[in-house]
Amino acid sequence: MKRILVISYSQTGQLHNITQSITAPLEDDKGIELTHLKLESEKSFPFPWPFWTFFDTFPETVALQPAPLKPFTLEPAEFDLVILAYQVWFLSPAMPITAFLQSTQGRLVLKDTPVITVIACRNMWLMAQERVKEMLANAQAKLIDNVVFTDKGSALATFITTPRWMLTGKRDAFLGFPRAGIDDETIAQASRFGRAISQGFKQQANKIDQPLLSGLQAVEVDERLIASEKVGLRSFRVWSKLLRLAGKPGDFPRRCLLFIYILFLVSLILTIVPLSMLLRKLLRPLQKNSLLRQKSYYEAPSGSGKERMKDFMDA
Numbered sequence: 001m002k003r004i005l006v007i008s009y010s011q012t013g014q015l016h017n018i019t020q021s022i023t024a025p026l027e028d029d030k031g032i033e034l035t036h037l038k039l040e041s042e043k044s045f046p047f048p049w050p051f052w053t054f055f056d057t058f059p060e061t062v063a064l065q066p067a068p069l070k071p072f073t074l075e076p077a078e079f080d081l082v083i084l085a086y087q088v089w090f091l092s093p094a095m096p097i098t099a100f101l102q103s104t105q106g107r108l109v110l111k112d113t114p115v116i117t118v119i120a121c122r123n124m125w126l127m128a129q130e131r132v133k134e135m136l137a138n139a140q141a142k143l144i145d146n147v148v149f150t151d152k153g154s155a156l157a158t159f160i161t162t163p164r165w166m167l168t169g170k171r172d173a174f175l176g177f178p179r180a181g182i183d184d185e186t187i188a189q190a191s192r193f194g195r196a197i198s199q200g201f202k203q204q205a206n207k208i209d210q211p212l213l214s215g216l217q218a219v220e221v222d223e224r225l226i227a228s229e230k231v232g233l234r235s236f237r238v239w240s241k242l243l244r245l246a247g248k249p250g251d252f253p254r255r256c257l258l259f260i261y262i263l264f265l266v267s268l269i270l271t272i273v274p275l276s277m278l279l280r281k282l283l284r285p286l287q288k289n290s291l292l293r294q295k296s297y298y299e300a301p302s303g304s305g306k307e308r309m310k311d312f313m314d315a
């Protein structure tokens, strides 16, 4: 009997639907026992988010200083595989996931265990995954696969539709903008990953230490976003530090600085970001090889290949 632990944190339920789709074929596998752990913070994060709470979560999220989790028990304490499903907050893992990865209990369960990360977010996840990779390495876990689901809307459309969804709870199509989030067909097709995990367990009978999900279009890096993410996280780190120096969440001086930061961020997004994207588009032919190298680095370990799709897609 192989034991799989599925850890997830979702506010809207979207990520839970994705993990459910992935694990459905595993539920039918008599050789596999699934344990689900849905993380909850001690002080729960509201959804939809009040405006200030949303931005006031930024400093500690970026600093990887999460709010503590509600206590949980794990029976058994050892697993053959961990599936870690998370959403991205401010180019970093969502707080409850960071809390789990840093906790003694989390590190214990992850030690010497193969891990598949599953991400569902708007479109910027590269830096968050780098940070998760570091925390997994600290826990001596082995990352064998990464599966990523991003919103198919354009960067401009999702710049409107994702904050609207987060701040009002409304995710429907409006004024020509598409529905926010991951579409139902993509979620249904995620079951191919479960089928591949089930087969992989039969093939790598002893200990899983190779990717199980390559050739299944697990991840596709948009190379146009690589530089923006790197610059973005660098700037986020500086502001996170300044805001934490200004006080604790909710403190008045911190709120004033947060207000200035939001103005700064919006003006940056409306001016510098389009200009730098244009500049980068012009420079792209010169950077082709470097971008291809980076794309393949960020797509590891599962890759963007499609060669096994026909074997694992639902008929």
Ligand SMILES: Cc1cc2nc3c(=O)[nH]c(=O)nc-3n(C[C@H](O)[C@H](O)[C@H](O)COP(=O)(O)O)c2cc1C
Pocket (backbone or CB within 6 Å): 009, 010, 011, 012, 013, 014, 015, 016, 049, 054, 057, 087, 088, 089, 090, 091, 092, 120, 121, 122, 123, 124, 125, 162, 166
């Ligand atoms: C506070 C906050 C910050 C977010 N930051 C990002 C981000 O940096 N990059 C991104 O692609 N999505 C970002 N998102 C969108 C989330 O990754 C995710 O898609 C959304 O919260 C829905 O997740 P859920 O359905 O699992 O609850 C953010 C969402 C929240 C609430």
